Amino acid sequence: MPVEAINRPDAEDLSALDVKPSRELEGANHLLDDHAALERFYEDNGYILLRGVFDSDAVAAARDEMLAVAVKLGLVEPGDESGRWTGTPLPGSMEESPLYAGIARKLIEHPVNLAVMEKVLGEPACAVPIVQYRTYPPGGPVTVVHQDGFYSPGIQDYKPVWVVLTPCTRDMGGLALAIGQNKRGYFHNVGKPSPYPFPRDAVPDDAWATTDYMPGDVLIVHPYTPHCGLANQSDRLRISFDSRVQSAANPSAVAATVKAVTPNSVTVDAEGLGERTFVVDENSFIRVVHPGVREKFDGFADYTKPGMRLVVVRDGDRAVMLRKAAEG
Template sequence: MNVMQSYTESTDLVMDGTALAERLARDGYLFIRGLVPTDAVENVGHQFLDVVAQGGWLDPDHPKRSRIANRNIVCADPEPEFLQVFRRFYLSEDSHALKHHPNIVGLFERIFDEEVLVHPLFVARNIFPQKEKLTTRPHQDFVHIQGTAETFTVWLPLHDCPREMGGLAVAEGSHRQGVHDFTVASGAGGLEVTAPFDGQWRFGDFAVGDALIFHSMMVHKGMDNKTKKIRHSIDARYQRVSEPISEVSMANYSGCGDWEEIYGNWKTDDLKYYWRKQNPDVQPYDFQYYDRRDDIAFKMAEDGNDTARAALLRIVQRDPRAEKRARATDLLDRLEA
């Protein structure tokens, strides 16, 4: 049995930018307890709960803050019924403000020793319990976000997250070998890295306010949520302002509205289009990795393999090329026939 080791904690290094940078270069991740104040995180977490409660995703026979899931409803990104509810969370001004918290930005200022670019795009996660098929498979963020490889994700659960609720595991040192081979999978991202990384996985419990920070090439995966509760978290990303960013990271999350819609009911203008003052070097998106994923998904779907469904939905919703969308739509119809 392959028992996962616990994260190496870096809380004691939080004010030492040089030491943090050295550990990131060595391990590919940092685990820092209490990085963000509890009240700031819980405020956003409660707003997320309000959204999913209105969508019927919580069990009406339990208090909302118990987080107990409605067992009659299970859906996942990028299914339309999921996004219909999920997109409401992105209208929250506080959810966008959280990624700008001075404790996070200040940490990266010390690590980078220069101005920080907070990615406009952030990702919220809603993980239903006891649905292992929907658990996020091992993958690398770089394949999806591109830009500079020296981009770092902050994974922040919006509530206490003990091991039995899942959370995130990282394969220590896996960021040093570039892009790993992958295949198509169900769950977030629609793909998974094929190497097992035995002996390299690190995992642990989170209290609200704890943060896991990792390199864009770090292989990481969701862990099965074995409780009865929905798990909520956000992924926010950071890089040096002097390095390139992909156009995909300049937009809001796909299917969840454009910036004018997002900003519609905000009370302040402070964070609206904040990146324009920094004049980032925005580069076109390179579809080479998605083209590889899509070729695999098309073949799987033609063979009747439903595992291709998540990748096909992503093509239909997000690929700018009409011929690809048409082929994916046809194959989805065949799978659902």
């Protein structure tokens, strides 16, 4: 029976440290020129893994840009393309640091790579202005088990994209996915506070899979697929980012600057749309202050300020989601 929602305040939580993948992810390069077959694989399994499809020079350029930030932070030595960790601690949350701005978008929108994304979507693609960058050292952050669609409602036909920029063997903490679990609804436990962790028994232990990832590989994760980053037990940084792609002709998510706010609306200057006013209500998924925390609707006009850069996910003139922008 499909899981529509979970509300179990007394349930034991599922940690990424509990995930022990026993299965191997399958490559789907052979389906890339058959969109219907590729989409069936995606819906059946909850992911698409494409090996070595991104332009190698563009991947190397993105790697060098991310490593340059790591050098600036003292995490790696200059000139070390392997990303071997110096032992310097990661300085707090860096996933959406402006130091990385533009790296992901430039890589995804390279003509060779954008052609791959067009085959994945079945139509011309563009980047969603949401990116998280990972330069995770050994013993560093471990992402919670989650489903991207739970935190990003309303983006129609978008596909989350995960890319590694240096070799990411299993000991480095690559992504693990629960195969075929994308067909059972959301597992996030709304009986617990944000980030609404999964109950420990929600996902079968034998559903989890991973692989060794290489630069140029692209992993497309279904918005309903449970997944997490595993612990980095190597001596190198895990250099990767995750973004999303959507229809270029009919994008649901747009980057915008807040112009004015009322208790029930937000007026923005939106890229490609101009100045627009959107209705905001108690069902809007609001996280404009911190991208990982849903804010309460009460007080919306107090904490949403003119000048903020947001991602607006729209359905007509209603804001389905408002999120602090990370424009990649």
